[in-house]
Amino acid sequence: ELKVEQNPLFLSMQEGKNYTIYCNYSTTSDRLYWYRQDPGKSLESLFVLLSNGAVKQEGRLMASLDTKARLSTLHITAAVHDLSATYFCAEGGATNKLIFGTGTLLAVQP
């Protein structure tokens, strides 16, 4: 069964600190997506990673992809309260469906 695992599931961090969310996936997919979801809201696309070694950055978030290790990371630099949300990684499946991880609930404390 195709599986995407994220850790941690819950992350409480202080403003100004750095942390990394890990996403392990089970197939040889070369497409990895990161989405953000605020409570009761839809999913907002953050990053699309298409090749081994891909690194993308937007503001305080940076995502990377290692297809050999089947690992993607989302690094948060100097967290601010506005980053509080649930973050999902998703693997691009064979017929274009997305296989989502369980999500990481990020709570940034002042």
Added chain:
Amino acid sequence: NAGVMQNPRHLVRRRGQEARLRCSPMKGHSHVYWYRQLPEEGLKFMVYLQKENIIDESGMPKERFSAEFPKEGPSILRIQQVVRGDSAAYFCASSPNPPRGGQPQHFGDGTRLSIL
């Protein structure tokens, strides 16, 4: 430039009734995907459709659930004889071409289905 439009936003049904969820993709998008999100969980793929065709329904329960994307009009996810376990948020996403081109799927705001 309207995004993916889903309606209704909230739907309440009693056990045994039918639920119809609608999704209009972004303008110019011809691929529609339905996902279900149970409380405190990630999204689970249900079905992938193009106009008038079901491409992949491997995530759809075999009974009571059906989906269509007609030539004209929105995509419809239909749940017959709903049960309490159907309570969830149902999200629709669309893309302009297969994501192999690197395009992310764009999500609607979802329909929150509650079964009494």
